[in-house]
Amino acid sequence: MPGVLKGFLTFLVSAVLSTLTLLLVSLLTGGALPTSVAVLLGLGLGGGYGLEAGALASYDLDTGKGWLELLVDTTWSLPNTLFGFVFGNLIYLWFGDLSKRESEGRGWVVYLPSGPGTGFGHDVLQTLGTVNLGGAGLHEKVHVLQARILGPLYLPFVAFSYILTFTLQVLWTVTLGGLLKLLGVRDTPYFRPPDRSAVGGFFGWVYFATPIELWAYATEHR
Structure with missing residues (x-):
């Protein structure tokens, strides 16, 4: 599948499924989450995450595993995905730069520290939702799996x-x-x-x- 198509599908699926998931939450909570807010959050944050993940080719949509990760991250694990998209990007951009090499086909978004050194991003890694600082390390991918298993919990x-x-x-x-x-x-x-x-x-x-x-x-x- 061409990279441009993968990126577009990642954005489209993320925006649509995030919006539908939040609309379902609105329905199940009797409107505690207003419909208009659900749509704005779904299209704004869900679509924003899709753009970022799509640009980095984070999900390998040539495989069933890649599709499953994308579907889980934009439905069951959506709270974790949006939390990581907002706070991960706000925090990690001060410590590093987005890395397509470390993100592509790996089911997450990775920031790598911009220079040599120690500390946060170097030997102290962190993952929020599906957004990571420092790369896989020893167990950062385990946290992504935990979020996908536990979902909103x-x-x-x-x-x-x-x-x-x-x-x-x-x-x-x-x-x-x-x-x-x-x-x-x-x-x-x-x-x-x-x-x-x-x-x-x-x-x-x-x-x-x-x-x-x-x-x-x-x-x-x-």
């Missing part, structure tokens, strides 16, 4: 997980962990993540102990 699940692990970390730190540190039994009052965690320190355990990260680290591709 994914973002609330992630938020609840971080609230839970942060609360546990704080409670431990200001109680038994703090006491053990004062007695010299521990060198830190807080739980520490393992060395393989991409994030260290106090917030490292908060990050690593969330179910999505435990899942990702357990199934990542080396």
